[in-house]
Amino acid sequence: MKTLGLSLTLAAGALSAGLAVAPSALAQAPDQADRIIRGRYQAILGDCEACHTAPGAKPLSGGLPLETPFGQLIPPNITPDKASGIGSWTEADFRNALKNGIGHDGKRLYPAMPYPAYTRMSDEDISNLWAYLRTVDPVFNPVEANQLPFPFNIRMSMLGWNMLNFTPGEFRPDPSKSEAWNRGAYIVQGPGHCGTCHSPKTSLGADETSQALEGASLQGWFAPNITGNPYIGIGSWSEEEIVQYLKTGANARTIASGPMAEAIEASTSQMTDEDVKAIATYLKSTTGGPAEKPKPIPADDRRMQMGAAIYHDTCSACHGADGKGARQLFPALAGSAIVQQPSSETLMRLVLQGSQAVHTDGARTTPAMPSLGWKLSDQQVADVLTYIRNSWGNAAPSVGPSDIGAHR
Secondary structure, eight states: OHHHHHHHHHHHHHHHTTOOOOGGGGGOOHHHHHHHHHHHHHHHHTTHHHHHBOTTSOTTSBOOOEEETTEEEOOOOOSSOTTTSSTTOOHHHHHHHHHHSBOTTSOBOOTTSOHHHHTTSOHHHHHHHHHHHTTSOOOOOOOOOEEOOTTTTOTTHHHHHHHHHOOOOOOOOOTTSOHHHHHHHHHHHTTTOTHHHHSOBOTTSOBOGGGTTSOEEETTEEEOOOSSOTTTSSTTSOHHHHHHHHHHSBOSSOBOOHHHHHHHHHTGGGSOHHHHHHHHHHHHHOOOSOSSOOOOOOTTSHHHHHHHHHHHHHTHHHHOTTSOOBTTTBOOOTTOTTTTSSOOHHHHHHHHHOEEOOOBTTBOOOOEEOOOTTTSOHHHHHHHHHHHTTSTTOOOOOOOHHHHHHHO
16 A cells, blocks of 8 residues: 555656656556656756657657757657657666767767756666656657758767767765755756756857856847846845746746746746755856946937837836836846846847746746737837846847847
8 A cells, every 4th residue: 555655646746747657657666666756856857848848749758849050959759668769778878868978879969958967967866767757658759859950960970079078977066065055056057957058158059168157049038147146147136036936937026938937837846945945055156247237328329218218108017117017927127137138139039029927836827028029110129128228227238120130
């Protein structure tokens, strides 16, 4: 009865997270059930769902295309289906893929599968993750992951890439830091692979390690600086505000949308409170990017005057004449780090295409930003963004109509 109880608890927990467990998992021994439960949590830390599950598809059966600067990659099927998934893999194969970027057939993986981060995971965590993946319902769904054009589709080129950009090795705690700091560093650098989105990339697509977590372009969005930088990072946020954002997708400063909304819904909102606090502790300790604001564009600049008129007519009803927004409904623009990022890519996308906020148990209302691209010209969008980025104490580079045209 104890084994059955553990198994039922496992199944219920996995289903509540949208992660399937095969009926065969119900017959596992108690110690194996514990491994599977821990492995399911590793899947949450690693946000496996976000890449490997397409909307409406079976869990982990293959994801939506990832647009990279080099072409398109599709996250593969990682269910235990033998024909199209990882059912014919061994645990050693799986560990080799995560630790060294080498598939079970000896093929080199592309770093869109973030093995440069997963290499820092402990063998125990990888083993537990493997145990969990073996319980997922197998799904036959062949995926041609490599859709890169020549010459990038030649996997052997990754041998040279790894020599230049990849250093395998497990995370080593810093004895001079607290247990919470080390746990946060482990998650951010390892299974959470935060730098895969938030770190700038070299011309070869590798993380700029000297600028870790300082922000990067990502599929039409700009993943912002998440270091402790007080100007464009999260240095002015309290740890409680960081925790609230990661657990619910919203706080007094901002509301998550785009890829970060997906990460919060499938990953950080389901992490333990202790782990989210550890992430906040670690991120607050990091540094990166300019600490001093540039001089704002003067209010009498023509672009600012035009932008002010557009803002008053189009934006102020939700975000307020003072840019302070409405808590939990419309994010504040005044003092916003996202507004003041070096890149205005995310802001352009939000204005042109609109967006929907994330839904979590802690923030069930999902306010939407309507698309304004149909009614505003490139010049108007540029002017209103320039105004927003340089008002209420904000300071950031101007936005030009050619930037908007290119983004459209």
